[in-house]
Amino acid sequence: MFKTESGDEIFVIDGHTHLWDGSPDNQRNIHGKQFIDCFYGYHMALSPKEQIWPKDKFEHYGAKTMYQDLFVDGPDDMAILQSTYLKDFYKKGFNTVEQNAEVARMYPDRFILNGSFDPRDGELALDYIHFMKETFDIKGMKLYTAEWKGDSKGWKLNDASAYRCFELCEKLGIKNIHVHKGPTIIPLNKDAFDVHDVDYAATDFQNLNFIVEHCGLPRLDDFCWIAVQESNVYGGLAVALPFIHGRPRYFAEVMANLLAWLGPDKLLFASDYAIWTPRWLVEKFWAFELPDDIKQEYGVDLTREAKIKILGQNAARLYNIDIESQKRKLANETIAVAAE
Amino acid sequence: MADLAAAADPRVAAVWAALGTVTDPELDEPVTELGFVERVEVTGQAEVVIDFRLPTYWCAANFAFLMVDDLRAAALALPWVRQVRPRLLDHMYAEEVNRGVAEGRSFKASFGDLASDEELAEVRLKFRHKAFQRRQEAVLRALRQAGWTRDALAALSLAEFDRLSLADPEGAKQKPRYRASLMELGLAAGPADPALVTVTGAALPADLQAYIQTLQSVRINMEFNGALCRGLLAARYRDQADVERAPELIDFLAGRVPPRPAPA
Numbered sequence: 001m002f003k004t005e006s007g008d009e010i011f012v013i014d015g016h017t018h019l020w021d022g023s024p025d026n027q028r029n030i031h032g033k034q035f036i037d038c039f040y041g042y043h044m045a046l047s048p049k050e051q052i053w054p055k056d057k058f059e060h061y062g063a064k065t066m067y068q069d070l071f072v073d074g075p076d077d078m079a080i081l082q083s084t085y086l087k088d089f090y091k092k093g094f095n096t097v098e099q100n101a102e103v104a105r106m107y108p109d110r111f112i113l114n115g116s117f118d119p120r121d122g123e124l125a126l127d128y129i130h131f132m133k134e135t136f137d138i139k140g141m142k143l144y145t146a147e148w149k150g151d152s153k154g155w156k157l158n159d160a161s162a163y164r165c166f167e168l169c170e171k172l173g174i175k176n177i178h179v180h181k182g183p184t185i186i187p188l189n190k191d192a193f194d195v196h197d198v199d200y201a202a203t204d205f206q207n208l209n210f211i212v213e214h215c216g217l218p219r220l221d222d223f224c225w226i227a228v229q230e231s232n233v234y235g236g237l238a239v240a241l242p243f244i245h246g247r248p249r250y251f252a253e254v255m256a257n258l259l260a261w262l263g264p265d266k267l268l269f270a271s272d273y274a275i276w277t278p279r280w281l282v283e284k285f286w287a288f289e290l291p292d293d294i295k296q297e298y299g300v301d302l303t304r305e306a307k308i309k310i311l312g313q314n315a316a317r318l319y320n321i322d323i324e325s326q327k328r329k330l331a332n333e334t335i336a337v338a339a340e
Numbered sequence: 341m342a343d344l345a346a347a348a349d350p351r352v353a354a355v356w357a358a359l360g361t362v363t364d365p366e367l368d369e370p371v372t373e374l375g376f377v378e379r380v381e382v383t384g385q386a387e388v389v390i391d392f393r394l395p396t397y398w399c400a401a402n403f404a405f406l407m408v409d410d411l412r413a414a415a416l417a418l419p420w421v422r423q424v425r426p427r428l429l430d431h432m433y434a435e436e437v438n439r440g441v442a443e444g445r446s447f448k449a450s451f452g453d454l455a456s457d458e459e460l461a462e463v464r465l466k467f468r469h470k471a472f473q474r475r476q477e478a479v480l481r482a483l484r485q486a487g488w489t490r491d492a493l494a495a496l497s498l499a500e501f502d503r504l505s506l507a508d509p510e511g512a513k514q515k516p517r518y519r520a521s522l523m524e525l526g527l528a529a530g531p532a533d534p535a536l537v538t539v540t541g542a543a544l545p546a547d548l549q550a551y552i553q554t555l556q557s558v559r560i561n562m563e564f565n566g567a568l569c570r571g572l573l574a575a576r577y578r579d580q581a582d583v584e585r586a587p588e589l590i591d592f593l594a595g596r597v598p599p600r601p602a603p604a
Contacts, residue, residue, distance in 0.1 A: 034397035034432070038572070041396065045571020218564040221557035240564075247567055253560055297553075 002075035013315035014079040016238040016270030020095035023060035032089035046242035063103040074278040082142035114140040119161035140176030158200035202230040224261035238270035256298040264306035365467035395572035475518035477555035482511020490548040501535035
């Protein structure tokens with residue numbers, strides 16, 4: 001719960017979090033080391049100095065620390081766990097659905113667990129979707145279209161094999177499809193993170209929601225163009241949001257574009273924990289105002305109401321969470337945790 | 341570790357200056373200012389060794405190839421240079437890039453099936469267009485701030501453009517760079533040609549505000565990468581206490597940037 005200066009309580013759903021293990025013990029090869037080093041680079045590059053973690057904590061922090069950072073020290077009320085596999089880099093995987101399930105089981109009212117699939121696995125992908133639904137009751141998916149596999153340098157959301165997976169998701173009631181369209185990490189071909197395939201999939205699967213993580217940056221204009229035409233396309237603010245600290249004017253320009261094209265009902269707050277922690281992000285976001293010249297140029301404003309929607313109401317709507325009844329549940333859970 | 345004695349060698353200084361003409365295609369900024377060139381050495385046989393390091397192990401291989409090849413060409417353009425050995429360090433594809441550039445092979449030939457269908461020349465042109473747009477946005481904003489109307493801007497000739505001085509610092513910085521882009525892309529040739537045209541050579545659109553916002557979206561995308569790259573590079577090679585400032589040439593010369601990542 002985020003408490004404003006005037007004492008108002010704002011319900012916060014963190015749209016993008018991970019419980020990962022990037023420790024040297026789990027690294028399979030040099031790629032595993034370089035991958036977590038790159039994440040640590042993001043952490044150091046955009047965090048305020050006093051928020052920077054030691055490297056070993058960043059590599060492997062564990063479920064208790066995560067709970068503390070998000071819900072005790074941090075203002076999150078709930079968090080969505082996104083799964084990333086990377087089994088070629090990490091012996092047990094980086095943060096598979098099984099790894100994320102550890103913390104979700106400990107604090108069931110706090111977490112929403114999402115799975116992942118790779119349509120290039122064919123029938124196995126369909127089996128795996130069934131398995132995740134039955135075992136973990138996943139509510140959504142996190143997809144990486146740029147991941148390499150054998151000879152393949154990526155896939156598209158509108159591939160026939162992906163459509164079969166989406167059909168199954170629709171049938172099983174897995175409604176929220178988060179797609180990583182953001183900074184390029186592994187691929188040789190930058191266009192593997194091209195956002196245009198979202199357009200096709202969103203048109204053809206009107207019952208699914210497509211949450212484009214990182215708002216398609218660095219392809220914000222393409223993303224905005226698609227999102228404005230598709231009523232079921234949303235933007236996740238992970239990675240865009242931490243610019244609020246080091247480059248506030250730049251952040252204002254990005255927000256003005258998003259507000260002008262998508263509007264405040266289609267944006268989701270996200271920390272991308274543990275790359276960043278939610279407390280400073282929420283505090284700065286709440287205090288942030290668009291500069292006057294940008295407000296005028298775009299004809300938009302980041303109002304108090306818009307912030308409340310972005311911080312929690314929008315995600316609650318997508319994930320069918322009744323905020324008032326959830327608050328009561330969480331009040332009980334907090335007492336139980338304190339009594340432990 | 342950069343060698344201070346070598347830094348005093350005028351040949352080394354000449355190579356640094358030549359490398360300053362190479363830009364990161366995606367960021368439109370000189371690779372020397374971005375801190376990507378780590379070390380320059382000139383041997384007794386007039387051979388140039390360039391150590392080059394990108395912000396992450398994962399930076400796109402086609403851009404890496406392009407920059408390493410540009411570095412080689414820039415150093416080789418100096419009349420006394422006999423051979424250039426650029427070395428990409430700490431990159432997932434360092435070996436492939438270094439071998440390909442050294443053997444004068446194309447990106448496609450170096451990477452085979454891994455390469456995208458797009459040839460490097462197309463990628464290069466695409467990013468020259470983006471650089472043109474980013475530079476033009478700064479110039480247009482500065483001119484509009486100074487009271488210029490759309491019609492006056494559309495009618496502005498290259499000769500008149502050259503005589504202008506811009507008060508806005510970003511506009512002033514980008515003005516000569518914009519002019520260089522304009523010439524390079526062949527969008528203006530003589531002093532009577534219009535100085536402000538679109539990237540396809542068309543007249544400035546009637547709705548200038550909307551046009552500037554289109555240019556701005558190009559910049560927003562480039563800046564996102566730029567800020568991340570600078571931050572990542574700084575984070576990779578500097579102490580935590582110093583991450584707020586990107587390393588500059590002087591840091592490398594003074595050996596303040598460790599040549600290898602610190603052990604975890």
